Amino acid sequence: GAGVSQTPSNKVTEKGKYVELRCDPISGHTALYWYRQSLGQGPEFLIYFQGTGAADDSGLPNDRFFAVRPEGSVSTLKIQRTERGDSAVYLCASSLTKAGGFPNEQFFGPGTRLTVL
């Protein structure tokens, strides 16, 4: 079946602009995660959804970052007033959730490379 897809694959924007990054998880996966990966670094956790609700948003760096998942499937990461330091690859992952809430394998999308000029 189809894997996790992310659009766009690349996004170039100017400082101060607003951007939206989209993630389509694997069908039936109830858990969805956003990570940010700076060049040469490991992914850094941003936010985790269980269904429609954000179960953990402790990784969002500031209030310019916001994410939604209104129907429990597609998610959008929104960044307001972009700064050059926001330039990174934004990765999305999804997983099934076993009964009891133990984590399952996370399947990652190819990421969106965001460049803020």
Add this chain to the structure above:
Amino acid sequence: AQTVTQSQPEMSVQEAETVTLSCTYDTSENNYYLFWYKQPPSRQMILVIRQEAYKQQNATENRFSVNFQKAAKSFSLKISDSQLGDTAMYFCAFGWSNTGKLIFGQGTTLQVKP
């Protein structure tokens, strides 16, 4: 706070030989998961192997195996019979038992030479 440390920024190995990538972590949790992910230049993160902390037996997946030392908080990855397709960046990751949130190490770039 949980931390994951990979002390080898770059490694190389000859095709068909064995290589071991190191990972240490710090946590006060007793129940958790550990993972190794592979990220080739295409950016697609692929799960290589996972280990439940409550299991003493080391996980094995074909040519990939781990050496999990819970008391030492060490979780190394051994790749046997290295293949050119193993060339990638490898990340060690820590996961909580009650959430899927992952904490990643800095990564090790592995080059398999023909």
